[in-house]
Structures are given as structure tokens and as C-alpha cells.
Amino acid sequence: MIRYFAQVEYEGTQYHGFQSQRNTKKTVQYHLEEALGKVGNEKIGIVCSGRTDTGVHALNQVIHFDTKSKRSSDSWVKGANRYLPRDITIKKVFKVNDSFHARFSAISRTYVYLIRNSKTPGGIDSMRSLWCSDSLDEKKMNSAAKKLLGEKDFSSFRAAGCQSKSSKRKISFAEVTRANKYIIIRITANAFMLNMMRIIVGTLINVGKKEISIMDFTQIIKAKNRRLAGKTVSPSGLYFIGPRYDDVEYLQDDMEII
Numbered sequence: 001m002i003r004y005f006a007q008v009e010y011e012g013t014q015y016h017g018f019q020s021q022r023n024t025k026k027t028v029q030y031h032l033e034e035a036l037g038k039v040g041n042e043k044i045g046i047v048c049s050g051r052t053d054t055g056v057h058a059l060n061q062v063i064h065f066d067t068k069s070k071r072s073s074d075s076w077v078k079g080a081n082r083y084l085p086r087d088i089t090i091k092k093v094f095k096v097n098d099s100f101h102a103r104f105s106a107i108s109r110t111y112v113y114l115i116r117n118s119k120t121p122g123g124i125d126s127m128r129s130l131w132c133s134d135s136l137d138e139k140k141m142n143s144a145a146k147k148l149l150g151e152k153d154f155s156s157f158r159a160a161g162c163q164s165k166s167s168k169r170k171i172s173f174a175e176v177t178r179a180n181k182y183i184i185i186r187i188t189a190n191a192f193m194l195n196m197m198r199i200i201v202g203t204l205i206n207v208g209k210k211e212i213s214i215m216d217f218t219q220i221i222k223a224k225n226r227r228l229a230g231k232t233v234s235p236s237g238l239y240f241i242g243p244r245y246d247d248v249e250y251l252q253d254d255m256e257i258i
Contacts, residue, residue: 001066004076005096005248006046008032008061011087013127013236018052018061028052031088032063032080039079040069049102049243050109050192055235057128060091060242064102096248106243108172108188113201114237115183129182130201130237136208138183142176144207144217145185148200149174155224157203159195159232167193167224176204183208186241195232202230 010028012018020029029046036044049062071079076093084090099105114129116122121131148154151170158167173188185201203220206212212220220228 001068001098002070003064003066003096003098003100004073005094005100005102006063006065006076006090007092007242008058008063009089009091010058010061011128012052012055012057014085014087015054017054017056018048018058028058028061028088031084032090035080035083035090036065036067036076038083039071039076040067042067042069047102049106050240052238052240053195053235055127056238056240058240058242061240062102062106062243064096064100094248100245100248102243105245105248107246108190108244109192110173110186110188110241110244111192111197112187112239112241113185113197113233114239115185115201115205116181117178117183118181127236130234132205134209136183136205137210138176138178138208140210140214141183141185141204141208144204144214145174145176145187147214147218147221148187152221153224154193154196154221156220156226156229157196157199158193158226159199160226162194164193169193169196188244197238198232198235199226199229201237202233204230205233206230 015028016024016026018028020027032046044065046063046065073093077090080090116129116131117136119133148171153167154169155167169189171189175186177184207217
């Protein structure tokens with residue numbers, strides 16, 4: 001068996017998340033396995049670096065799959081893309097060591113959330129960003145985001161349905177910036193819990209609106225109480241930028257969203 005590593009980009013609006021489900025074919029995993037199976041002429045199962053939820057996009061999702069089929073990397077890319085919907089694309093395929101695991105070998109994962117901060121909603125980006133007409137102070141939001149850094153119990157930003165055994169995560173990077181009418185929230189952690197990024201963003205928006213202070217935000221983290229945090233914002237503005245690995249060389253795009 002040969003193990004391959006593939007980098008995938010998708011627009012998640014039309015899909016019920018990444019992971020396959022019994023009652024629908026509208027998942028990213030279903031389409032990837034179908035396309036790769038047609039190229040390899042065999043049934044192929046995939047493992048991803050991070051399962052994205054309904055409506056969430058990915059610029060650099062990483063998967064691995066095992067196959068007996070001998071194809072060049074270029075053949076896998078061109079062949080699979082021929083069978084994939086237009087909003088899912090395989091960007092690169094590599095052969096990797098059998099010990100490589102798309103999920104367990106990842107040392108960190110990065111998400112970006114995009115907010116359109118303008119008086120009027122967008123048309124083109126309506127399903128690719130969150131519209132907020134209220135004035136947002138991105139500098140205060142950035143100062144609050146820095147309070148997330150380090151290893152902490154992030155129970156305040158954990159969805160009720162989360163099945164993770166531990167609510168401790170280590171956030172190594174957190175930043176809020178503005179590019180004209182867009183506010184970009186970028187966070188890197190060793191792992192994320194269910195809806196963690198979207199709840200953090202909802203709480204940072206409250207800081208940006210000056211409904212809560214930076215000190216309040218810090219206390220929300222310490223309280224480990226979901227009821228004190230902001231609402232879970234729409235998945236439309238959320239992008240999985242991708243994982244990081246120590247021992248695998250791969251395409252690492254600049255990956256600018258706007």
C-alpha cells in the first residue's frame with residue numbers, strides 16, 4: 001500500500017461539513033473519496049487534519065489516503081479534479097511515509113475569521129464573510145485576543161455538544177487586523193474544540209462594539225462558563241487555513257483571503 005498526502009481547498013457553503021454522513025452525500029469527504037476512487041479504480045478512504053463544520057471553508061485542508069494504485073502525483077491531482085465539484089479542488093499530492101497521519105502528525109492548526117465591517121452588506125462575499133454594520137474597534141479586539149495566548153482551559157468557548165475529553169488547548173498565535181472594510185481574526189492552536197473559533201469571534205465582536213471590556217474578556221476566559229461568552233457566529237466567515245507539520249515538506253501558500 002502507498003500512502004499519499006493531499007492538500008485540498010473548498011468553499012463549504014453547499015456542504016454539511018467535511019465528514020461523511022449516512023443521510024447525505026453533501027459532504028466534502030464523500031466527494032473526495034468518490035473522485036479519488038475513480039482515479040485509483042478502487043475504494044479509497046481518507047483521513048483529514050481537521051473536520052470542518054457545515055458552511056466552513058478551507059484553503060489548505062490536508063488529507064491522507066492509502067492505495068494499491070500506482071499513479072503519479074500529477075495524475076492524482078488532475079484526475080481527481082476532473083470528477084470533483086467546482087467548489088472542491090485538490091491542489092497537491094505527495095507520497096509520504098506510512099507513519100505520517102494527517103490528523104495526529106499535525107502540531108498546530110490555524111483558522112481565520114473574516115468580518116465585513118461596513119454599513120451595507122456585501123453581495124459577492126455574503127456567504128464568505130460575516131456582515132457587521134456596527135462600528136468595531138479592531139485594536140481593542142486585538143488586545144483582547146492576546147489574552148487567549150498560552151495553554152488554558154477554554155470551556156467558555158466550548159459548544160454544548162463538544163465530545164472532546166479535555167477543554168484545555170494551547171493557543172500560540174492570536175491577532176486581529178483590519179484591511180479596509182474587512183476585519184481578519186487569525187488564531188493558531190494545537191487543536192480546536194467544537195465551535196471554539198466561532199464563539200471566540202462572537203465574544204471579540206462584543207469587545208469591538210465596546211459592550212464588554214478587555215478585562216471582561218479576560219474574566220470570561222477564567223470563568224470557564226459558556227453562558228458568559230458571546231454568541232456562536234455564522235460559519236460563513238470561517239476559513240480553515242490548515243495544519244502545520246514538523247517532518248513533512250509541503251506547499252505552504254501565502255493563503256491571503258482578501
